[in-house]
Amino acid sequence: MKKSQLLLLIALMLIATVFISACGASGPKTIKIGINAPLTGDIPKVGEGTKYAAEMWLDDINKDGGLDVGGKKYKVELVIEDNESKADSATKANTKLITQDEVLAIVGPQSSKQAVPAGEVANNYKTPMISPWSTNPNTTLNRPWVFRAAFLDPFQGVVDAKFISDEFGFTKAAVLYDVASDYPKGLAEVFKKSWEDLHGAGSVVAFESFTTKDTDFSAQLTKIINSGAEVLFVPQYYNEVALIVQQAHELGWKGPIIGSDSWGSAETVKLCGSDCYGSFFSTHYAAAGATGATKEFIDRYNAKYGYVPDDVAALTWDSLNLLKQAIQDCGKITGDIAKDRQCVRDALANIKNFPGITGNMTFDDQGDPTKCAVIVKISDKGEFEFYKQACP
Amino acid sequence: MAVKTNTSTTGAKTGRLAKAWQPFTRVSMLSWLVGAFAAVILEQLVGRPLAYMLGLGKIPVLFGFVMMLKTPLLIPSAIVYVLLIYIFPIAIIARLTTSVGNKLSAWLLRYPMAVSALIHLILLYGTLQIWGSINDYRNLVLRLTFIAILVTLSLNIINGYMGEFSCSTPGFLALGAYGASVISVSMFANDNLFGPAIFPDSWGVFVFPLALLLGGIIAAIGSLVVAIPSFRTRGDYLAIISLAFTFIVKSFIENLEVVGGPRGLSSQPDWANFTVVFIWVTLGVWIMNNFVRSTMGKALNAVRDNEVAADAMTVNTRRTKMVAFMFSAFWAGIGGGLFAHVLRYVNPATFGLQKLAEVLAMVYFGGLNSVYGSIVGAVGFNLLSEALRPLEIYKWIIIPVLLILVMIFRPTGLIAFKEFDVHAIIAPKE
């Protein structure tokens, strides 16, 4: 490359630069929303559900020609970051979203192990963040800028314990959970406590655990079967549910198996098959027999991506709509990002009885929603049927 | 014929590159640092308006890589920005100050070497601090990269200098992170596990080093679990002993409800700012560099190359191994403590097989038996994984492919078996 060629190249670059900057400057005003999701790593399915729900939500906004805030249409841009299912990466992603991309608000991360440290970042930078799926109390505790869309373990565990006692009249329960993952562990402990409150100490006759990614549960299940338990509570994710239920039946377990909201995925039945028919679980919504907005969401998602959405997708959808509501309640976008964030946060905190597809939501002073749970039965056709509702 | 032209063009190319480099061969480290310092000041002053003028919107965080991948249209602007803000100023100032810088370097070396080294370090610190102050994301990446240097180097002592294949780093990191966090969280933070803070946050300056040291010491004691079996075995068997150690530590912490079990510990006080991280990491690198260049380091190499012969040559192999493991674990523990306080959250799941693969990749990518290598490995790997972020899933195909290529063409890593000679670095170049 000769000197003249180099100069020519630089000149060309400068021209291109000026041209692009001219284009970039006259764009419409946009609202940026960050999505922090685990697209790779342990739970890619969760990341996929988040991404799909967010894209569907964006399509809706775009169809309306933008987000209507105080009579003005704003273009919405999603900035999706992969947190690789790692705590440090989630922190980096949040910092990048807030300080570099200057998003108005963040939806995600999903798992508590990323949401707790990422929530710290959001709170420090005074940026509203909604974690759709995290159930660890620390995610929102003393963090006025952090909200969540899921109900917490202490509520759900009690609901499950009460439901089993009322429905079957059992007094001896067994629990099988993942000791290395905080959602199942938290729920298992709350369930144990509330069960023993109902039936006295020692009424949880087997309290067995395994470690994330295990696939063989025969030792624990053998112990559970020999303990004389009448019901098995499995607060696990759907992939483990399928294995646990099948292995339990192979080892001769006859009683009912009860689960939690993490069962609420189309994959549960797909992976588990007829072994799961007749089981109950507590969750946010029942896909079969859903009505109104919930049904519409499920059908559209199903048509677009080819499967019934998980609870993650539904909660992400709700979180984004909560955010939309808050932005609209805010009334105007000033362009001063700090002011707008403050305004959105206040609006979020003041939302009352938001009609989400996973139930009506009102945030308490910690940013946790108070909402009802439903008990769902897996029918003999493998559909999630509404069975009962339980409110706090 | 074709081959011939081919070689001649590449020859010419390297020739041209060498020619372009010619004016810079005599530039001392001092001049480079001054140039870099000037560049970051320039960015501080005109970065924002320049970035706006170029249509970038804001200052590109990591030299524009992230931007380029997201909107390829901005590639020319980003290149122009990097040229104008970093490359030209650094080159011009480095060239202009060549003779002054060399004279100054020579003059400084008349005093004890520490003086000159300290001045270089202060310049480096100032440069990075100003560079990082533009944007907190940059700052965070910088801090985590520095910690990665410390951790990578600590593993290099075992895997590179001593020639073992240790998989215990995640375990040491976890011990250090929890050791330091227990002190800081229990006494200085309002959290729901240990209750309200007992002491004011301002004591952090004094307590944080102690907390980190405690974490390091716990990790060093924990390393005995791996070090003692290493007296009788090595290589493959030691690899799985160390792997078992990692599993044991993770399982142990998961069962330790006092520190939160799988939920982890959060709300660590915000003590690990860039200054603190910088001081600890430079201290660590300096001490580890001295360690591997001492007779102890030679003993490590002797154990690696031939343990029996080393024993015959009066190297106390047991003592060598034990010291090396404890020393390495200590610094990994310090790294873990810093990591926990940068993230302000720590949980056992972080210290699993994924972390292990990451640290191993950094060590072997950078280069065995080399402090340079560890620095290059940690910085390269971290920058790469941040720069390729917009590629989402494909990032984890491209990074491994790059690493495989490095391994195939340079089997011992990018910069292996090279001494990190501080004197040669800071000396004048004429």
Next chain:
Amino acid sequence: MVSFFQNLVNALQWGSFYALIALGYSMVYGILMLFNFAHGDIFMVGAYIGFFVATGLLALTVSGSIALPGWLVLLLTIIIAMALNSIVGMLVERIGYRPLRDAPRASAAITGLMIGIILETGNLALLGAQRLSFPPLIATETYNIAGVNVTNKKIMIVGVALFLMLVLHLFITKTKWGMAMRAMAYDFAIIPLMGVPINLIAALTFGLGSALAAAAGILYGVAYPILDPYMGILIGWKAFVAAILGGRGSILGAAFAGFLLGFIEIFTATIFPSTFRDLIAYSIILIILTFRPHGLFGEAYSARLRL
């Protein structure tokens, strides 16, 4: 007592997987002195190949072009997947290991680790994030023998695993190829001078190991019918522990250690509170290795180990 036998049966099944995967590690390790950290992911690929072969065969059966009973489909699946996966294994060897034959062994371990990540991520990028459900090829039948529940699947899995181990053992001890492999394990430098084609033998070693991994993957799919791109990581690392616990290059040792690891994991979960399973199980491994530092069946450490 009933519960003891029940756990014994469970441990036999669980140990079969460790043993089959550990054999692949152990062969590569014994013959080429390499850690093949991609092996867990080769196991994953084997399971996925098995999934597609089985689904394909079932689709043919349903469409009526051929009528095959479930057990035959399973048998065919195992054979086809073993063949295909051995090609994958040889490719991995060609790309990731052969260029590094003279490099430090640890460098080759790193390429293995990276190939593993490529296989995982590539799978994720190609097939998307959903988990696949392995088709139930044979109906589960549960036999209750004196209070112990045994399924036909369990019997089949342990049987096939033992059969494959026996075949491998015979191959290595009785055939010319096996002799070449043993010779290579004995001395890496001299053997090429004797006219043994080392590249071919190395490829064969990887191929055989990967074929076994594919068989393990399909049996795994039968027992735990959920496939995801990251399924090979944990079981792979644990089988690696078993392979080395068995002793360097000892095929029988690796198989035995695989079963032993299965027993340790199952019985620690049974006897102690199951939350302490990993803690206790790996402490036991650590103690075993402290007292038998060269594995259960390994020869004593010699100074010519190169790393």
